[in-house]
Amino acid sequence: MEREREGENPYDINGTGFDPDKFIKKINKEYSLIKLMDTEKSLIRQIQDLDSDMQTLVYENYNKFILATDTIRKMKTDFREMEDKMVLLSDNIGRITQSSAQISDGLKEKRDKVSRLSGIHDLLKKLKFLFELPTKLKQHCEESNYEEAVRCYLDGMEFVNEFKRFPSLQAIKEDCQHIVVCIRTDLYKDFDDQEKSSQDLTRNVSLLLSLGENSSVLGKRFLDNALPKLVQNMNSLRSANSPNVPLDEFMELGCGLFLSNLSLVIASFSQAFIQTSELVEEARLESQEMLKKFVQGLMDDFLTLMQTKLILETKETNQESDRREDLLKALDRLYRRILAISTLMPNSDFAPLGLELISAIANKDAEISLERIKNSFRKAVKESCMELRTHPGTSQETLGSILATLILQMKSSLTNLKDFCRPDFQFSHNTEFRQRMAAVTVREGLVISSFKYLIEFGSHLTHSEEYDILTWLLLAKLYLDIEMNTVEYMVSSVESEFDVRRDRKHLPWELTPVADVNKSLNSVAKQLVREFVAIQGNQISELIKETVLVRDLMAVRNEPDGPQPQMRKVIEILTKLEKYIDSVFPDMDSAAYFRSEKSSDSSKRSYNTTMQGSKGHHRGSMWSSLDPNMATNIQKLFSEKVEIFGEVGLHKSDILMSIVKIGLRAFLEYVRLKTMDKYSLHQIQVDVHYLQLYLWRFVNNEGFMHSLMDEILASSIQRCVHVSLLESPMVEMIAEKNN
Amino acid sequence: MESSAIYGLESQGRTLCSYSTEIESVRFFVGTLSTRSEGQIHQIDFEDDLNQISRKVYKPKIGEIWQMQCAPTDNLLGLVYNQISDSSCRMKCGIWKLPSEDQSSNGGDLDPVVELELADVSENVRSLDWHSTKPQCVISYENSFAIWDVTNGHHKVKSTLNFPNLYSAKWNPHLDGNQFALISASSVTGMDLRSMKEAWKIPKAHKFQVRDVDFNPNKQYYMATCGDDCSARFWDFRNPSEPLKELMCHTHWVWRVRFNTFHDQLVLTSGSDSRVLLHSLASISSEPQGRTLFSDSEEEDRAAPAPLEDGILAKYEEHEDAVYAVEWSSYDPWIFASLSYDGRLVINRVPKSQKYKILL
Numbered sequence A: 001m002e003r004e005r006e007g008e009n010p011y012d013i014n015g016t017g018f019d020p021d022k023f024i025k026k027i028n029k030e031y032s033l034i035k036l037m038d039t040e041k042s043l044i045r046q047i048q049d050l051d052s053d054m055q056t057l058v059y060e061n062y063n064k065f066i067l068a069t070d071t072i073r074k075m076k077t078d079f080r081e082m083e084d085k086m087v088l089l090s091d092n093i094g095r096i097t098q099s100s101a102q103i104s105d106g107l108k109e110k111r112d113k114v115s116r117l118s119g120i121h122d123l124l125k126k127l128k129f130l131f132e133l134p135t136k137l138k139q140h141c142e143e144s145n146y147e148e149a150v151r152c153y154l155d156g157m158e159f160v161n162e163f164k165r166f167p168s169l170q171a172i173k174e175d176c177q178h179i180v181v182c183i184r185t186d187l188y189k190d191f192d193d194q195e196k197s198s199q200d201l202t203r204n205v206s207l208l209l210s211l212g213e214n215s216s217v218l219g220k221r222f223l224d225n226a227l228p229k230l231v232q233n234m235n236s237l238r239s240a241n242s243p244n245v246p247l248d249e250f251m252e253l254g255c256g257l258f259l260s261n262l263s264l265v266i267a268s269f270s271q272a273f274i275q276t277s278e279l280v281e282e283a284r285l286e287s288q289e290m291l292k293k294f295v296q297g298l299m300d301d302f303l304t305l306m307q308t309k310l311i312l313e314t315k316e317t318n319q320e321s322d323r324r325e326d327l328l329k330a331l332d333r334l335y336r337r338i339l340a341i342s343t344l345m346p347n348s349d350f351a352p353l354g355l356e357l358i359s360a361i362a363n364k365d366a367e368i369s370l371e372r373i374k375n376s377f378r379k380a381v382k383e384s385c386m387e388l389r390t391h392p393g394t395s396q397e398t399l400g401s402i403l404a405t406l407i408l409q410m411k412s413s414l415t416n417l418k419d420f421c422r423p424d425f426q427f428s429h430n431t432e433f434r435q436r437m438a439a440v441t442v443r444e445g446l447v448i449s450s451f452k453y454l455i456e457f458g459s460h461l462t463h464s465e466e467y468d469i470l471t472w473l474l475l476a477k478l479y480l481d482i483e484m485n486t487v488e489y490m491v492s493s494v495e496s497e498f499d500v501r502r503d504r505k506h507l508p509w510e511l512t513p514v515a516d517v518n519k520s521l522n523s524v525a526k527q528l529v530r531e532f533v534a535i536q537g538n539q540i541s542e543l544i545k546e547t548v549l550v551r552d553l554m555a556v557r558n559e560p561d562g563p564q565p566q567m568r569k570v571i572e573i574l575t576k577l578e579k580y581i582d583s584v585f586p587d588m589d590s591a592a593y594f595r596s597e598k599s600s601d602s603s604k605r606s607y608n609t610t611m612q613g614s615k616g617h618h619r620g621s622m623w624s625s626l627d628p629n630m631a632t633n634i635q636k637l638f639s640e641k642v643e644i645f646g647e648v649g650l651h652k653s654d655i656l657m658s659i660v661k662i663g664l665r666a667f668l669e670y671v672r673l674k675t676m677d678k679y680s681l682h683q684i685q686v687d688v689h690y691l692q693l694y695l696w697r698f699v700n701n702e703g704f705m706h707s708l709m710d711e712i713l714a715s716s717i718q719r720c721v722h723v724s725l726l727e728s729p730m731v732e733m734i735a736e737k738n739n
Numbered sequence B: 001m002e003s004s005a006i007y008g009l010e011s012q013g014r015t016l017c018s019y020s021t022e023i024e025s026v027r028f029f030v031g032t033l034s035t036r037s038e039g040q041i042h043q044i045d046f047e048d049d050l051n052q053i054s055r056k057v058y059k060p061k062i063g064e065i066w067q068m069q070c071a072p073t074d075n076l077l078g079l080v081y082n083q084i085s086d087s088s089c090r091m092k093c094g095i096w097k098l099p100s101e102d103q104s105s106n107g108g109d110l111d112p113v114v115e116l117e118l119a120d121v122s123e124n125v126r127s128l129d130w131h132s133t134k135p136q137c138v139i140s141y142e143n144s145f146a147i148w149d150v151t152n153g154h155h156k157v158k159s160t161l162n163f164p165n166l167y168s169a170k171w172n173p174h175l176d177g178n179q180f181a182l183i184s185a186s187s188v189t190g191m192d193l194r195s196m197k198e199a200w201k202i203p204k205a206h207k208f209q210v211r212d213v214d215f216n217p218n219k220q221y222y223m224a225t226c227g228d229d230c231s232a233r234f235w236d237f238r239n240p241s242e243p244l245k246e247l248m249c250h251t252h253w254v255w256r257v258r259f260n261t262f263h264d265q266l267v268l269t270s271g272s273d274s275r276v277l278l279h280s281l282a283s284i285s286s287e288p289q290g291r292t293l294f295s296d297s298e299e300e301d302r303a304a305p306a307p308l309e310d311g312i313l314a315k316y317e318e319h320e321d322a323v324y325a326v327e328w329s330s331y332d333p334w335i336f337a338s339l340s341y342d343g344r345l346v347i348n349r350v351p352k353s354q355k356y357k358i359l360l
Helices: A002-007 A020-030 A033-142 A146-162 A167-192 A198-210 A215-239 A247-274 A281-317 A321-344 A351-390 A395-421 A431-461 A469-498 A514-548 A565-584 A589-599 A601-625 A628-638 A652-672 A678-695 A702-718 A728-735 B352-359
Strands: B005-008 B012-018 B026-033 B041-047 B052-059 B064-070 B076-084 B089-097 B107-109 B112-115 B125-130 B136-141 B144-151 B154-162 B168-172 B179-184 B187-192 B197-202 B210-215 B222-227 B232-236 B245-247 B254-259 B266-271 B276-280 B311-316 B323-328 B335-340 B344-349
Touching: A020 A033, A033 A146, A033 A167, A146 A167, A146 A198, A167 A198, A167 A215, A198 A215, A198 A247, A215 A247, A215 A281, A247 A281, A247 A321, A281 A321, A281 A351, A321 A351, A321 A395, A351 A395, A351 A431, A351 A469, A395 A431, A395 A469, A395 A565, A431 A469, A431 A514, A469 A514, A469 A565, A514 A565, A514 A652, A514 A678, A565 A652, A565 A678, A652 A678, A652 A702, A678 A702, A678 A728, B005 B041, B005 B052, B012 B323, B012 B335, B026 B335, B026 B344, B041 B335, B041 B344, B064 B125, B076 B125, B089 B125, B136 B168, B168 B210, B179 B210, B187 B210, B222 B254, B222 B266, B254 B323, B266 B323, B266 B335
Parallel strands: B012 B064, B052 B107, B125 B168, B210 B254
Antiparallel strands: B005 B344, B012 B026, B026 B041, B026 B064, B041 B052, B064 B076, B076 B089, B089 B112, B125 B136, B136 B144, B144 B154, B168 B179, B179 B187, B187 B197, B210 B222, B222 B232, B232 B245, B254 B266, B266 B276, B276 B311, B323 B335, B335 B344
16 A cells, blocks of 8 residues: 555645645745746636536436436325226136136036947947948958958957957857958968969058968968069070070060069069068068078079170170170179169178179180280291291391280270270279279289280290290290380289279289289290200200211311311301391390491401401410410419300390300310310311301400310310311411302 | 318319228329320328328329229229320220228329220220129210129129110119119110110200219119209109209209218209309208208207208309319218319318208
8 A cells, every 4th residue: 555655646636646735845845936826826726616516516416316206206106006906806807717617517417428429329330330340341352352351350350359248249250250261261362373463462461461460471472472483584594595595685584584573573572571561570570581582592593594694695705896785785784683673672782793793704704805815926926936937037027016916905805894894884883893803804814914824935935846946036025025114004004094003002802013024024035045045055066066076086187178067057057046136136236336347348357367467376376385274274364254054145246145155165065075186176276267257246255255265275285186286377278268 | 161172183184083992081083184194093082180182193004084983892993094096096994903001102003903895896985883882883885885793803794785875874872773874965764784674764854965863872763963954953763754853053064963972962063164062952852851860969959950951052163174073072971072174173071050950
């Protein structure tokens, strides 16, 4: 508080903390006289103003107060009058209540009488109805108006139960029951009548049910009645399952007749036994179960029959687009029918069975297409094999045509299969069907299987005598081309067209990764090239073997007069191979450039002269001065090891180099197995030089070639009994003879 | 890897054999090959503990030695040699007696016991193979073969038969020694000694020439072949259409394949790619799978090591030229020798780790 007060200004004349003493003191102290007098004047004026304001306020309020007092006084007198009127009103109402009670008491007796009379009237009416009931029943019965009869009976029985205690009525009851038994038999009789349709029976069923018959017995009778007709339909369908019957006729029998009848039966049955309120829940469920069993058995037979016929049809129609269209439409019709039946039956769904069937058809279709792809591929390879034999050098075209055939076949098969997913077919709306179709049938069953077939074909090719060895190389190239982009292209086009997502984890089917297929294709291709190289290398080895191994080299008694014919043959073979391999596995551009440079006449000569000038002489001199064993050992120290049967590169020069290596290395082994005299040594000198003259064209690593040739010569010298070498010019002269 | 012992011949060599009689040490014989000097036989004794080689040189005074094999009994050495004259050469074979231990310490001349020469055949000899128990050997010529009986210095031809294009012949140690295999081009034929008829035949054992055949010493009907298609194949010769296993580990012709006598899951191959390979083939060996024979030692309670898996156990690359011969020591099953054409003999051991895996 103190602080608050301190906070306020005690000198503010309008503030709450105004202290007059302090104010006076302050102005006394601070103001000049004139200012003091001014302040006094203004204070006096202010005080006078305030006084007059207060006076006006007091007068105004006093007037209002007087007015209020008058009003209160007036109200007091009005209320007293109203109180008197209210007392009078309540007295009158009491009197009215009293007289009303008096009137009501007077009328009570009469009212009771009337109601008793009306009860008797009802009873009499009922009795009359009862007495008339047997006649009425009989009459309805005779008129076959069973609905009315049953209704009357049921009504009558209600009364009979009411009047149980009167024995006279018992006779009527018995009469009625007797008649009803007749009605019942009549109604039951209809079940044995084949001509009665299910709808007719439905009425009987509901009547019998209201007569309290057991629903399961009735249901069985009902279905037993329907069965022979359906079986008959089925049999006619079965007898129509032959290639002579056209598809539309068969489908008419199947969908038009059998399924329609079946749906009719199902509809009537469910109307009578399931969708009726007359039966308890339990009985309804029981009936439902019974119907399910009944329909399931029939459907199983039906679908099996359909499948056999449709698969047969698939086989025939795979190529004819008109009939295919018919087949697809038939499938759609069948599926729609099956869906319709499923909607009739709440507890069973035949759609999966139908989809199963369609999937089976689609699989069959894919299978047939796959078989066709396989056949056309085999045929294309076979033809290309013939083509290559007659027109060598057309490998690129052949390769292209095989690939084109393959892709074309696959594409057309895909288009065919795509029809199964056309949106105008009801079954293609099912997601699971579409996914399974795409993943299992198309992707795995057709595309991947086709490539897998190629892999299998390639890996068995080398064991088969049927195809030319040149085909191996062709296929190797083909596979490498396919690996490069065709697999990915085909698979992704399938995936995009059929909407399969590779990364979708939850697909229940395993998808073969493209990389696996590519890897297998690649390894098969390489294997084919390796086998090709091994076989060709061996062919050359065999020729060289003839010049060395099988001859008695000690018995040769004259100087060589030229390279041996087998050596010429080797070069011939390699020349032919080069042409062929070049058309399949051409070298890279730069390598091709060098080759063309090299093969021009002038450069060839210059190469030869350098060979003669430096390397040839150099070698000769080295052998004469050094122990040959040492010479090769020293050479080996500086040259890398030559792997003979190793990985083979996929270009012409790599392939040829590998073949040459195999031949030359075999040459070395054969030489080492022989003992020879100098003439044979000279022959080998000539042969090696001859090979050197021509082989350089085929190889991409002359170092390898020369080191192998050096080893051949070194080993020949070791295996020679009387070593004397021909001079290089002689060797060259003889080697170039007859060229 | 453990160090190997290397010994160099002065000339080329193609043949090597292990000494298989009494002595308790590792001993190999190596033959030399030279068209211009006489052939020598180097006796190589190997001290495993010291990793030391000592040698003796014997001179049988004949031409170069192409093949050589110790008789399993009698201290005899069978040789196939090339007799070179000025204008011709011929492959012949004969039997030499090895001197007993106490004789001259530096080797010296060897005396022939007998020359096995057929009167009516002038063909080159291709190979010689001693019977594993009897003093008999089978000799193959270019187009025929002969069984020789060499008992107590006497010798006689038991039987001969023509057989086209023969490469070599080898006894089957099983079946009471009544069978031997003949290699001809790419086929291998099993011959029955008693009937002299074909017992079995693998018509296409390899794609090209077959170079060697070796029978599994511990498992009847099982054998190995190798050849010019760079592969070694393993056969149950009752099923000649398909090999049990194929190894494609060399990059040139495979010249030798050898089962280890004691542990036949160990197989050596050598080839003209200068490599010697030691393979493990437990899956088709006589060793029971997963459990080894020698497990009764005190380490029984130790966790059994994983059984050896099939594959290459070791590569030996000490050679710089084609390796035409490789042999296990007949004394120590963990030691073997290989000989390359340039005359380098290398004695190697099975890697210790692998050895313990087999033993423990």
